[in-house]
Amino acid sequence: MTGTEGTVATEERAGTGGRADSDAAAAPRIAVIGGTPATLRKVRAAGFEIVWVYGPQELDPAGLAHVAEAHLVDYREPAAVAELLATVHRLRPLVRVVSIIEDGLEPAAAATTRLGLPGNGLELVQVLQDKLAFRTLLAERGVDAVAARIGHTAADIRAFVAEHGPAVIKPRYGSGSLGVRFVEDLAAADEAGAWAAGFGLHSFLMEQFLSGTEISVETFSFAGRHVVLAYTAKEKLASFVEVGHTQPAPLEADTARRVEGLVRSMLDAVGLTDGPAHTEVIITEQGPRLVESHSRRGGDRITDLVQQVYGIDTDALAFLWYAGRTGPVEPGEPARGASIRFLTAEPGVVDAVEGLAEVLADPDVVDASVSVGPGDTVVPIAWSYDRCGLVLARGRDGREAAERASALAARIAIRTSPAETGPPVRTLATIAARPDRLVGAAPGPGTEPVPAASTGEAAGAAG
Template sequence: MSEHVLIVGTGRDFPARIRAAHPGARTTVFCRLDSVGRVRAPGENARVLGLRDDAPEQEWVDLAAAVHARDPFTRIGTFGERNQNHYARIAEALELTAHSPDTVHLVHDKQAMRARLSEAGVDSTAGVRAADLDELRAFVRRYGLPCVVKPVSNSGSAGITKVTSESELAGAFARADDSYQGLAHTGVLVEEFLDGPKFSIEAVSEAGEHQVVAITAKFSDPASFVELGHVTPARLTDEVRDEVHAYVGAVLDALGVEFGPTHSEICLTEKGPRLIETHVRMGGDEIPALVQDATGVDVDDCAARQTLGESVLPGILAMLAEDRPARCSAIWFAALEVTGVLDHVGRLDEARSLPGVTEVRLLAKPGAEVGGLTSSDSRVAFARALADTPEEAARAARAAVEHLEFTLKVSAHHDQAI
């Protein structure tokens, strides 16, 4: 029987990747109605089905079961955050290989994640769900300031606040008490503040074995926590790198991750690595491209082939063992403080021609309202660059972004160049 893969969510370019990786494979896409327009080349799928945003989970399961009865699925996959709960429940009902509902719940519900890691003796970072402002104040009385207030389930650094004074608690609670990009609203979490440099760890798991592919240094806005840059590989000693590898493996074991790509964000504190959050998906912010530049490993391709049941770990290990020239890859994002309507972006060609720069891309189109830095979606452009050291790569990417000139319409009679 030929492969028939159910992809939950739009899947970005993964339906095409899967069909290309396995000639004769067919794909069916299940997504929310508001995302149907983002399905690429919809006619190349066996079918594309959309459900309302408020459709109950059982409706997703029932619809998948109805299609399965007529045209059986052999595999299931999802490649973003938004629909992972539906994916896990469908897979469980149809007995298809996928992350368990428990694992998906743990990576989405940060309070549950904290509890599981504490029970496993992996990470003792304090964090509790706060139902109201009084519970936030009670946490501060017990653990002190600063603390971090954020949504229990979030993405894109939305709704996160570092609180340094009790007077900031009310505003922080209001920002966190919301949903983001369709992720279920599950409440507000308050955690102790982790002090130290931040990193993301890209790993691929197979049959319960975890292989770190790359460690990426993160540069974030200190107020909003929105990420402004990344560089792969991070400059770390072998001893620290080994400690991070072992720690992330223990985290993934505790959360029940058996296979697939993961993106974990950690802080290197005085007490060692501590988890900020983890995800059972590839990293965002073009991190898979940085990883491929630096290591040769195509994490997206690994995700597609694992969805088809292929083993990818031997190939990853062979690639990482190759004697490759040392290359560092970086990305830097542009964010605007002034609020207005984007009118024009200048000096793009000049930025693209700067030494080491491999890509400059706009994230906001003329006519879009821009300004402020509230989430990853607030950023308006990025540049990527290659160099021999992490510092040189980061400088080259940042220089390209700073070379761009943004013109905003801030009133009916006044334009402002940024």
């Protein structure tokens, strides 16, 4: 190993969860960018030998027990990953390069395109990650025309609102609801422009505001056949940060058909033919409209909801499909309802956390966790990673599950006291490890952001 980057090789042994050497030699090789030991176990179960690409500072050593090779590198650099895997492929060929996390999608796509392998190529992934390119492509192909353009100043916001009415401004790239702001009317444009400048959002996307109920659509594409696995209902704060997900979403049959048709048309338009996708849709008075889509399964533990409600493990399905070991899968009728409620708390220093053990003991609870403890600081919620924990609960249907999750979450008390120094000043630079990935490398009027993945591996966890 040289410096902080290099390659770690591990031997898989029969009797310790591995396969015999002779079997391993015959197994198809797949490169997995990012992911957890739990994900790697599913890849192994599908019959693959794994080449794991991960950041040296983030590596979970437990994952090494499941892989044939581990390459430690900044996997958020698509060109570097493509070059690395080109060498790996030349020595011992790969059959696919995949990632299930947001930050790994573009590097996996760059390697897929470079090596000519099946899967989501670079052009597809960049269109989905670039919110302006996504809007432009759909409008050109007559799928769903929503007004959108790049802005830099309050004057740009005023001009857009004067033309299109209420708007949303957001980073051109990114996830987790970071940097999203509602602009109700012309009177709010100057305040929104000042906020964007102070927050460090010097270049942003302005979109026509879609009023209605938001859902997400979890799909899996089987060689161009798009199957809806689940519809997920959402609950959001005024900041657009999601604080609740519920399946199945309460959709009338006609609405579900219209949503399904719209999502299928979008997936055809962008060229996604294989694997999971997570698409956000607003049900407006005029019908369903698209917000954005991702060539990955939903984050925020939405895959756990799919498994609880429909019995489908989306990640395991993906790797079995890539291995040619399963045909198309349909979800069938929901077995129950399931809901996630995210925990919030008053900003300040945590004094105590109470009630978690009791909530975990409830038979309706699938999982519950708190991510802060005494002495930690709770900040005002600016994006998904400012939430303080979650409760995932079951019910006979979605409504009952949502009620239970909400009631159980209310039993967990995160008690805080005001911080002595007051709340910290938060900007893109202080929140995101690499803010250039969200708003462009050289901010300022006249500067267009360059395509890149969103910041932080955890970005993929946001719904």
